[in-house]
C-alpha cells in the first residue's frame with residue numbers, strides 16, 4: 393500500500409500469538425500503525441506488560457514492510473509506550489495509563505414474540521428439499537446456464553411458473569408474458585415506471601395497505617387516490633369518479649391487511665370498469681397459495697388477462713430471502729415493462745435453476761401443503777383463544793392467508809400496543825396501514841394485525857397466550 397494513501401481499515405494479526413485487532417487509519421501506513429498501537433495500549437486492548445508481536449510476524453500479517461513496523465516500535469519506545477527487553481522482545485510499558493474500554497451496554501430487549509407483518513416462520517424454510525433441488529438442478533444444468541441471464545428470466549423458469557399459476561391460481565400465463573423480478577416490491581416499481589412512461593398519472597389504491605408500496609408508486613411520480621375498503625373488499629364502484637385515473641392496485645383474493653376477498657359483484661364491476669375506461673388492474677396475489685375455503689377464489693387475471701397485471705411472490709410461500717417474484721403482463725404492456733426493467737438480470741440464475749427444479753419436482757406443492765396445514769391450525773387456535781378469553785373482540789379476514797385482524801373497541805389500539813410491547817410482543821395496529829389521504833369513516837377504527845405465521849410452531853402457543861392477555 394502506498395504510504396500516501398488514506399487508510400481506514402481493521403486488520404487482525406493472529407499468527408503472532410497475540411490476537412491483535414488494529415484499526416489502521418490516517419494518511420500513511422507508518423503513521424496509521426503507530427496511532428493504532430497507541431490506541432490499543434491506551435484502551436487496554438494491549439495490557440501493560442504484554443508482549444508485542446515480533447516485527448517480522450506483524451509485518452507479514454498486515455502485509456506491510458518490516459521496516460515500517462520496526463520504525464513504529466522505535467518511535468513508541470522513545471515515547472515511553474513500549475519497553476524493550478534484550479533478547480526477549482518488545483513489551484507494553486508497565487507505567488502507561490490505561491483506560492479500559494467501557495462495557496458495551498446490553499442491547500435493548502428484542503421482542504420475544506414477533507407477530508408483525510411481513511415476517512414468516514423462517515425455521516420452516518425447506519432446507520433439505522431446497523438443497524436436494526439445488527443438487528439436481530446443478531447436475532443437469534448446461535454450462536451455458538452459469539453465464540449472465542435473460543433480464544426477463546430463464547425460459548424454463550417462466551414455463552414452470554406459468555404451469556403452476558394456471559394449475560393453482562387459474563392464471564392465464566403464456567410464459568413469454570412472464571417477467572421475473574426480485575420480489576413484488578421490485579416488480580411493482582418496474583410496472584409503476586412503465587405506467588408512468590405510458591402516460592399514467594395515478595394508480596388508485598386500497599385505503600388499507602402497506603405504506604412501502606404506496607411509496608413505490610409515489611417514487612414513480614404517480615398519485616395514489618384511495619378507495620375505501622369494507623367487508624366486500626375495495627369499493628371499486630368509486631373508480632368511475634376518479635377523473636383521469638386508469639389504473640388500480642388491488643389485493644383481490646385477500647385484502648391486505650383487512651383480509652376480505654373482493655366480492656363476486658365487485659370483481660365483475662372492476663373488470664367492467666377496466667373494459668369501459670381502458671383501465672388496468674394491478675393484482676397483488678401475495679398469499680394466493682394459502683386459502684382455507686373449500687372453493688378457493690382464483691386470480692382475477694384469469695378472467696381478463698389483457699386488463700390485469702398479475703404479481704406473485706415466493707416471499708410468503710418459500711422465504712423473502714429468495715427475492716423472487718413474477719409478473720404476468722398483458723401483451724400490449726410487455727415492451728414497456730421490459731424497458732422499465734432494463735438490461736439487468738435481477739434474479740440470480742442459480743436461484744432460478746433451483747426454483748424451477750423445486751416447482752417441477754413437486755417439492756413446492758408438498759411444502760405449501762404442509763405449511764397450509766400448520767397455518768390452518770394456528771388460525772383456528774387464534775379464533776378459539778380470542779373467543780374464549782376476549783369474547784367482545786371480532787376476528788376478521790380469516791378465509792385465507794397468514795394474518796388476521798382483531799377488531800378492538802374504539803380508542804383502545806394505542807394502549808393495547810403499549811401493553812403488548814411491555815410483554816415483548818410485537819404486533820401492528822390496524823391504523824398503521826391506513827392510507828394517509830383516506831377519510832376516517834369509523835368502520836374499523838382500532839384493530840390489531842396479527843401475523844400468525846411469523847413464529848415457529850414451538851413459539852406459537854406462548855405468543856398466543858401473551859396476545860390474549862393484552863386484549864381488553
Ligand SMILES: Cc1ncc(COP(=O)(O)O)c(C=O)c1O
Nearest residue numbers: 510575576577648678705707717
Ligand atoms: C401485501 C403484500 N404484497 C406483497 C408482499 C411480498 O412482497 P415481496 O415479494 O417484495 O417480498 C407482501 C409481503 O409482506 C405483502 O404484505
